[in-house]
Amino acid sequence: MLTVFLGGLLIYCSFEFPLWGDPNSPASTHVSPYYIENTLEDTSVPNIVTAVLADYRGYDTMFETVVIFTAGIACIFLLRTFKTVDPDIRLYRHIPTGITLRIEKGGKFPEDSSHFERLDTVWIPYGLIVKTTCRLVIPFIQIFALYVIAHGHYSPGGGFQGGVIMGASLVLYAIAFDLRSAIRRVSERLITLLCTLGVFIYAGTGILCMLFEKNYLDYSALANIFGVDPVSARSHGILIVEIGVGIVVMAVMVILYYILASAGKHDEGL
């Protein structure tokens, strides 16, 4: 009853809003015209959204990145369990014959040689078609992710989306094979390092701008480093910052998946 009342109140209030796309509404009278008229001259970036996100509102995006970074670190602190408890049952596959061995607690586990492959007990992904398809598709997904990051100046996209797609390709690898082989490829240490590296790239770009006696995150200060005029330097600065954001988002997505899929144990999982 209260919910219906509050919902009705919200809908009633929304009639007071300015019309959609109204040129006289407060949102499009103060600062939006400046962005629309001057973005191309200021930064030589055709996509206004990217320019606003990474250049005019650079602080905002930096702290968004820090929020994502903090979320990943908090997940590690809260959910990761470092105490290794041996599972009751382990499954191994003898590769030459394809026979599955079931070894209970107390039994002798075969060494992880080229003959034995450990399987998940909870969920056994053994599909040749799935594995081969994913192996074929994953490089294209990753190239698309890099394209989204690098092409954010001209089309929709940017660090967040590209980073998520990049993370999704690694998650796809972990689903199609298993979690242990994904961790063997991209270890926990590496992914945590990448997570901090991304924030470091973003904040470091800002500090680099300060070293050239400009404001924090004023990329036109980087003109001397790139050897271009200040306007293109802002465009290049946006690209560097987007790469930093992409690395953070990719790393945090993979961290979250590793932890959630294995209940913090990084051993067996989805």
Place this chain on the structure above:
Amino acid sequence: MIWQIELIILAIVIICSISALAVKDLLSAAILFGAYSFMMCLLWAIMGAVDVAFTEASVGAGISTVLFVAAVFQTSRRSKD
């Protein structure tokens, strides 16, 4: 934009959101939430916010559904009590 399509998508958004709250099974709720995100992404695209639509498609419909499913995978199907 054709207003019929907008209306259909808006109806699907509302249906998906209500059923994602109402359904008992957690896995179904996760999948319904993914469908909801994808329909929201179409709505953003219709309203001309292409960047937001892209983010919604990759984050909402893509990775968050996977994370939900991974979290649901750790729960048991039926409650113990």
